[in-house]
Amino acid sequence: xxxxxxxxxxxxxxxxxxxxxxxxxxxxxxxxxxxxxxxxxxxxxxxxxxxxxxxxxxxxxxxxxxxxxxxxxxxxxxxxxxxxxxxxxxxxxxxxxxxxxxxxxxxxxxxxxxxxxxxxxxxxxxxxxxxxxxxxxxxxxxxxxxxxxxxxxxxxxxxxxxxxxxxxxxxxxxxxxxxxxxxxxxxxxxxxxxxxxxxxx
Amino acid sequence: xxxxxxxxxxxxxxxxxxxxxxxxxxxxxxxxxxxxxxxxxxxxxxxxxxxxxxxxxxxxxxxxxxxxxxxxxxxxxxxxxxxxxxxxxxxxxxxxxxxxxxxxxxxxxxxxxxxxxxxxx
Numbered sequence: 655x656x657x658x659x660x661x662x663x664x665x666x667x668x669x670x671x672x673x674x675x676x677x678x679x680x681x682x683x684x685x686x687x688x689x690x691x692x693x694x695x696x697x698x699x700x701x702x703x704x705x706x707x708x709x710x711x712x713x714x715x716x717x718x719x720x721x722x723x724x725x726x727x728x729x730x731x732x733x734x735x736x737x738x739x740x741x742x743x744x745x746x747x748x749x750x751x752x753x754x755x756x757x758x759x760x761x762x763x764x765x766x767x768x769x770x771x772x773x774x775x776x777x778x779x780x781x782x783x784x785x786x787x788x789x790x791x792x793x794x795x796x797x798x799x800x801x802x803x804x805x806x807x808x809x810x811x812x813x814x815x816x817x818x819x820x821x822x823x824x825x826x827x828x829x830x831x832x833x834x835x836x837x838x839x840x841x842x843x844x845x846x847x848x849x850x851x852x853x854x855x
Numbered sequence: 856x857x858x859x860x861x862x863x864x865x866x867x868x869x870x871x872x873x874x875x876x877x878x879x880x881x882x883x884x885x886x887x888x889x890x891x892x893x894x895x896x897x898x899x900x901x902x903x904x905x906x907x908x909x910x911x912x913x914x915x916x917x918x919x920x921x922x923x924x925x926x927x928x929x930x931x932x933x934x935x936x937x938x939x940x941x942x943x944x945x946x947x948x949x950x951x952x953x954x955x956x957x958x959x960x961x962x963x964x965x966x967x968x969x970x971x972x973x974x975x976x
Contacts, residue, residue: 679937683959745867762867769865769910770958773937780940789938791864791912 657697657818665695669775669820669837671782676774676835683770684744686827690771690835693821700811703819708800715761716802717768717792721776724785726840729775730806731768732799733833738764741833744826761794768792771835803836810838857973858884860900862893862919863908863935868958872906872935872965879966890919897923897930904953904969909936909943917950924951931972935965 670692677690715738717731733741739753742763746753753760769792776787795802810817820837859881863869869886876883884902887893891914893907905923909916916934923930934947937958947955953972956964970976 679959742867746871759867759870762865766865766868770937773910773939773958777937777939780942786942789910791910 662695662697665818665820665839666692668779668783669695672775672778673820673822673835675778676771679770679774680767680826683767684826685747686744687825688827689825691823691825693823695818695820697816697818700807700815700817703817704800704804704807707803708798710799712799713796714799714802715756715764715794715796716806717764717794718806719768719772719792720790721772721779721787722790723787725779725787728806728809728838729768729772730802730836730838731764731771731833732802732836733764733831735796737832740831741767741826756796761796765792765794768794775837806836806838810840856880856882857903857969857975858882858900859969860884860887860893860896860902860905862887862890862896862905862911862916864888864911865908868908875962875965876969879962881966881969887919890914890916890922893919894922894926898926904931904933904973906933906935906956906965906969907952909934909938909947917946920947920950920952933965933968933972935960 673690673692681688713735714732715735719729721727735756738760740750742753742760743750745763772789776789779785779787807817818839822835824831824833859876861869861872873883884900885896887896889911907916907919920932923932931953933954934952935956935958939957944955954968956968
């Protein structure tokens with residue numbers, strides 16, 4: 655499928671609203687100001703983005719969630735291990751600096767934030783656009799950024815050279831928390847997805 | 856003191872719910888991390904009520920709810936999920952859930968719901 659400017663316009667609206675909702679939910683969860691901004695939705699070459707991610711030498715934690723149904727997409731919440739400690743303190747309402755090691759609880763915080771973000775996006779898809787979605791339980795992996803990202807795009811890379819990637823930026827407690835959320839809608843199903851949404855107008 | 860079984864695949868959520876309940880006069884009967892484990896813990900511990908997540912690996916919360924009610928038709932099971940969708944809510948109601956709480960929730964919401972289903976409000 656050829657993604658046109660018009661497709662990107664619709665995609666920007668759908669995912670912009672979804673990410674706004676996820677942002678409000680994250681604020682409520684952390685009981686502090688949290689903002690997730692959509693940076694861009696773009697069609698990119700898989701090999702280029704994977705190469706860029708491989709240049710990042712840091713270890714990260716990633717929560718993977720799959721949404722199935724009318725709008726099949728994959729979600730990756732990615733955060734450097736140092737950021738996981740900060741996120742855990744915020745989540746547990748402890749003073750920043752309390753958490754200093756990676757363990758079952760820190761991993762569980764990444765898992766739950768992935769779940770909250772994915773559920774929030776799914777809720778908007780269902781309520782505002784009338785599409786059906788179902789979620790998988792999040793799985794968490796810790797590895798180098800490039801390795802995690804390769805796992806994320808692997809399935810799509812077997813079918814196509816291009817990805818439709820939606821990138822976001824996080825700001826928590828007025829501090830940029832270096833984490834990001836990637837959404838990967840299945841390009842092959844986009845036509846039906848957009849068609850379905852246009853029927854719902 | 857009423858005893859509650861807390862079911863969620865994320866241990867941090869179990870810990871938060873446990874903290875809220877313990878500081879509001881409930882006792883934690885036990886914990887489980889999926890629907891299947893929830894049934895075996897329910898049979899073993901016979902709690903007064905259950906808080907149950909929905910999206911969990913192996914057996915989800917709706918399955919856990921059905922299984923527990925299959926074992927004890929008077930079981931009080933409160934669903935606690937980030938899924939805020941009519942279909943999910945209706946499925947839980949049809950399966951026999953006592954209440955449905957959307958995450959993130961205020962502490963009081965879960966305490967009030969438990970007291971109500973246990974006839975303490």
